[in-house]
Amino acid sequence: MSDELLLRITTDPDVIADPYPLLRELRETAPVHRAGFADFWILTRFEDCRAALRDPRLGSPEPGDDAPSLLASSRPRRSGGPRALLFLNPPDHTRIRSLVSRAFTPRRVERLRPAVEAMTSELLDAVADAGECDLIEALAFPLPANVISELVGVPVADRDWLRPLMSDLAATLELTREEEVADRAEAASAKVNAYLNDLIDRRRAAPADDLLSGLIAASDGEDRLTQAEVVATVSLIYAAGFETTTNLIGNIVHTLIRHPDQLARLRADRSLVPSAVDEVLRFEPPVQLDGRYARAGTVIGGQTIPRGHSVLTLLGAANRDPAVVDDPDRFDVGRSEVPMLSFGSGIHYCLGAALARLEGQVVLQALLDRFDTWTPLDDAPPWKRRLTLRGLARLPVAFS
Ligand code: HEM
Numbered sequence: 041m042s043d044e045l046l047l048r049i050t051t052d053p054d055v056i057a058d059p060y061p062l063l064r065e066l067r068e069t070a071p072v073h074r075a076g077f078a079d080f081w082i083l084t085r086f087e088d089c090r091a092a093l094r095d096p097r098l099g100s101p102e103p104g105d106d107a108p109s110l111l112a113s114s115r116p117r118r119s120g121g122p123r124a125l126l127f128l129n130p131p132d133h134t135r136i137r138s139l140v141s142r143a144f145t146p147r148r149v150e151r152l153r154p155a156v157e158a159m160t161s162e163l164l165d166a167v168a169d170a171g172e173c174d175l176i177e178a179l180a181f182p183l184p185a186n187v188i189s190e191l192v193g194v195p196v197a198d199r200d201w202l203r204p205l206m207s208d209l210a211a212t213l214e215l216t217r218e219e220e221v222a223d224r225a226e227a228a229s230a231k232v233n234a235y236l237n238d239l240i241d242r243r244r245a246a247p248a249d250d251l252l253s254g255l256i257a258a259s260d261g262e263d264r265l266t267q268a269e270v271v272a273t274v275s276l277i278y279a280a281g282f283e284t285t286t287n288l289i290g291n292i293v294h295t296l297i298r299h300p301d302q303l304a305r306l307r308a309d310r311s312l313v314p315s316a317v318d319e320v321l322r323f324e325p326p327v328q329l330d331g332r333y334a335r336a337g338t339v340i341g342g343q344t345i346p347r348g349h350s351v352l353t354l355l356g357a358a359n360r361d362p363a364v365v366d367d368p369d370r371f372d373v374g375r376s377e378v379p380m381l382s383f384g385s386g387i388h389y390c391l392g393a394a395l396a397r398l399e400g401q402v403v404l405q406a407l408l409d410r411f412d413t414w415t416p417l418d419d420a421p422p423w424k425r426r427l428t429l430r431g432l433a434r435l436p437v438a439f440s
Contacts, residue, residue, distance in 0.1 A: 043076045049427065056423050059328075059430075060369065063357035072341040079349040081340070084357035086364045086379065088341040089330075092351050094386035095340070098332035099129040106348060107333050121233075122268050124276035126388060129335070133387060139265050140273055140391065143254030148191070149394045155190050156402045159183060164410055172417060172438040176290050179403065180435075184285035187399060188278055193250025194239070205232050206278040210429075229275065236271045251277075281392045287326035287431025288317075288400050293407070294435055295320050295371060297416050302373045307408060316373035317400035318380070322359045323371050325382040329354060329428045355381045356430070411439035 045066050048055045055062050066073065067084035074081055083089045092098055100123075101107030125136050163183060167173045185203045194202060208228035211221045240256060247253040255270045265273065296303045296316075306312050330353045337347045345351060360368035364379045383390035390396070407414070417436035424433045 067357050072343040081345055081351045083353045086358040086361035089353035089358040089381055090385050092340050092353055093384055095338055097336040097338040099335050100127045101333045122272050124272040139258045142258040143251055156187055159186055160402055160406045175293055175435040175437050180286045180289035185282050188281050191251050192274055193248055193252045206282055210279045210283040233271050236274055283429055284326045285396050285399050289403050290432040290435050291324040292320045292404055295324050297414055299371050312373050313401050313404050315376055319373050319375055321382040322378055322380040325355050328356045328430045413440050
């Protein structure tokens, strides 16, 4: 029964449009569910998901572990090169994360604010001229990639070339068995690596005030990131920070359009912009699924998870668990300090959370400032058919 529910997440158009009633059913009837099709456990309660993400016995498979390879990225990873942060276990993860954090600081993120505002404003000029747009194509897709390029220090002239490659690379984080997706990701990865190696050489010769130069220089005593580790880190930052933020921007506009009372509240009180962005993150999380491999047996929600099994945490279900959020299906831009797992939890907690929030807030503020009415041109805009990343394929809106 629960397996049938799971299958409908990817196949039933009504569930794709609104998965939350089904996720609630799963959470209420089978909160720690062993899928019949493989050694997979599906978690939907907040505390169980949080415990799994923080459990040191659950992590990424190491070479030699007999783990199912559902991720498109598992192939390029096998073909050599260091694994990126997200796929490392301590102590390797601890070492790389500490070095990367020395360069990817809150100060560096905050310094990007004027640039994010300028890029947003430029993209919205074109929207204002046209009066209507597909918000994904006009704003949500180009902005996050250009912001990461600005952060990393990719020259403006190279950004348009790099953007589609980075988009293909993001597919490495999707659960898929599709060979074609993995092939595209692998081809993109080869081109991106060659480009980044060249850019790193240039920054070594002439450092600039950007993340790439910061990563090259980051040191802990004698320890530094190798060139291949810098390349893997920058590729991961694009893969993890691009489509996720595209989805956040689309989800912000879509959710507010569908809740006009909350949009009116925001117009009357702009101090609610930060909590509104967080409420969209909770209510319609851009990353719906996180996974771990049991490197040792453990117990979650009273069930024994044997060594070698995998655990999938359904973040959209966890964020609406009534055990931690009052009236969880109500969208309320005034909530504060709401627990959510949208950026994960524990040692892999999203490194770009502050940047994602900054982008969401800048975009929302700019759209409120510039346009008095946001009118949807499609009552049921299509969602991308993805399991991990939840976002709209198109979002046609008229602005005035
Ligand atoms: C709304 C946008 C975003 C969402 C929802 C999001 C979500 C997440 C989640 C759930 C994780 C944890 C994965 C796990 O536990 O396995 C994660 C990790 C990560 N995120 Fe984000 N992310 C977003 C934006 C960004 C941005 C903008 C960047 C960088 C510019 C970024 C960089 C990373 C990195 C590097 C990690 C891996 C950290 C580690 O393994 O230690 N993310 N993100």
